[in-house]
Amino acid sequence: MPFGLKNAPSTFQRLMNTVLSGLRGLHCYIYLDDCILYSADLPSHIDKLTLVLERFCQNNLKLQPDKCEFLRREVTYLGHVITDAGVSSYPEKVRAIEGLPAPKNPKDVKSFLERRRFHWTQEQEFAFQTLKQKLISAPLLQYPDYSKPFILTTDACNYAVGAILSQGEIGKDKPIAYA
Template identity: 30%
Template sequence: MCVEYTDLNRACPKDSYPLPSIDRLVDGASGHALLSFLDAYSGYNQIMMYPPNEVHTSFITDPANYCYRVMPFGLKNAGATYQRLMDKAFHQQIGRNLEVYVDVMVVKTTSATDHTNLAEVFAQIRRHNMRLNPEKCVFGVQGGKFLGFMITSRGIEANPEKCKAIIQMQSPQTVKEVQRLAGRLVSLSRFIPSLAEKVGPILTLLRKPKDFQWTDQCEEAFRNFKTFLTTPPILQRPDHKTDLLLYLAITENAISAVIVQEHQKVQMLVYFISRVLQDAEKRYQMIEKLALALVTAARRL
């Protein structure tokens, strides 16, 4: 049953319960021997409504009027409510052997022969009478898709479907197509070094949409992205017992940074960061741009 809750959502105060950082969850779930991906069966509908508020979810059908006894889809605070209850139900597991983003769960195991962590999560699921959807659950695999990324025992990999979507794109002919390309590149930004600088010629088209002209510079940048995304780098999960090394790069139009960690005297990539400078920022002194790059990178850590 699909119900329009626009008026109800407008009348309800916003629940500002924070959702966890996707980058933190992806980092925490990667680099493990085995992973198990769990999906709740109509997760929102497993949460009971507060009885006095059931009447507010009423809807009309031909035979009668009905209301929900469980939390329906479509309420603006449903996601925050679900995340709060998941954090409460699995507070002893989250971060240690489980990562949760609303109704997406991944159990991580350090040993390929030990399923103690999975058994612990199952026990907690039974304790709270949760039901899983077996058709969407995968157990004991070495990698899989999680929040738009590929996480494996090797580290964090770019989603091949996102890379393929860019590689198979034709050269943009309209502003909307450029916007679509920019959005796809941003979703892969942590894998692309100096993205803001490299995408500069393409972003220029968005500043003056009436004067759209796909130049040779745009085509060269576009082809370079395609070539790079055929073999994107594999990023390592940060080891909190080892120092992080930060390299900064400054150009006239952008600032960039890369975070690495040394492992057996080899520097392993952890994260790429970059952004375009605003007009006022372009007039900064070099030392000010370096400070801005440092602050920008620190905010992403």
């Protein structure tokens, strides 16, 4: 597929969704040309890897060996670090947030919060530092256990919505995903 075409990414994603139909979410995740497989043990991982590679062969898709990593216990995928323990933020992104200076003018605030009004006091400075700390120390996302019930916590206002999918005892639940 030629580079630079306006619809190339969506066309390629549609192709990958079709090629890996029935495997996505059960054996692998795919985002454009980034494909990640996950398994509980090595034999099942080899089976899943074989399935995915067979699909690529059947559809005449080629892999670049120097861009492939196999049998990893930790991977960086779409800005996250994924291990058998869960999903965490990529350290470089955390460092970028740590290094954010406090806004000094309305333009800085707008770029951070997309707001126009500006009046910076100690209260705003404390809130900004607290927000940075919360973003840096985001909890490890857990893997879902489909045999247990899920908890969906939502909130909304006139200009935003948010949700947390978690599992566990209420008050001690562990996050699985944020939206």
